[in-house]
Amino acid sequence: MFSRIASRASVAKTVLRRSQSTLSAGATAARVATPAAIGVAAAAGAAFALSQTEAFADKIEPVAPPPSPFFGSSAPKILDYTGKRVVVTGGASGIGLEMVRLFAQQGAEVFILDYASEIAEERAAEFVSDGKKVTGLKCDVSSQESVEAAFAKVTAGGRVDVLCNNAGIGHVGNIMGTEVADMERVMGVNVIGVMLCAKEAIKSMNADNKGGVILNTASIASIRPIKDRIAYAASKGAVHTLTMALATDHLADGIRVNEVCPGRIHTTFVDNFIKKNYPGEEKEKFKMLSEYMPNGRMGKPGEIAFAALYLCSDEARFVTGASFSIDGGVAGTDHPKLYDQESTVHPETLSTL
């Protein structure tokens, strides 16, 4: 029995050796000889032969993949928004402004819906002077009347293909530092605003049954706690579940709904927060907030906008109900900077641990 296996192993070795020399003779011949070698080696059950087979398995030419629709001379322009109409709320500043810039650059007609209407109009005029199609409209996303009026202006000229629910505000405070009015204000913009704009966009998308895309700007606070931000965290947690709920309900309508969860991004949002809460200590606080990030710096608005450009594009047609953290590693890495802070446990509690 043993001698039979040994003799088969020796046959396998011979075949393998021959196959190897055939390989050096030409890759085409190797494709024919190699399966034979594997067959004999397996029959013999000889570990040595198998390891040899594996050793040159990587020399087998892989089967050519099917041609990619995104590659070659007949490939379409990728991330092309020509003919698309895109609405960006809070597009007058920060992350929203960079989204507007990229969508317009890729050929979209873009509508900035912003509370700061003068700034929105100014920004739009700058883009128009650069040959882009951008309109600034006044809109308070927390007001149904205001949202309906703004969308009526947008849809007078055509459908909504893409909505980026990006307008958002913050509030600093734990539960003792948060009043009902603070909660209502933050929820009004960050949650009711998303709901109202989504409703208007979906009406337009469903009117001709051609589908569309909604992208919500949530936050890293949607999925992990941030100290002293109960109103903001609760609102962004609601944006997270609202995203998944909308994605579920409108799957059959061909409407994709996703969210981006930015970490700390350097915008006026952050500058105003530092100015308001740490007057006179702006530089130190900016440094501290940057160093909190696992990768040692805050993000840039364009780093979120590029993700938006992909997620709202036709190339992302298979992506819905998804959450994308773009946060310098906050959510996905175990980094001492995330917990290397003074203990906040009450000393009496600490002594009982």
Ligand code: NAD
């Ligand atoms: P930003 O302050 O630079 O821009 C926000 C824009 O929203 C402004 O143009 C503002 O006028 C507009 N806006 C505010 N209230 C509005 C309302 N009621 N109706 C219409 N427009 C309104 O802020 P940003 O940093 O670019 O933030 C954009 C989004 O990203 C927000 O939803 C924010 O919560 C989220 N986010 C920001 C960070 C960050 O570190 N900057 C991190 C995570 C998430």
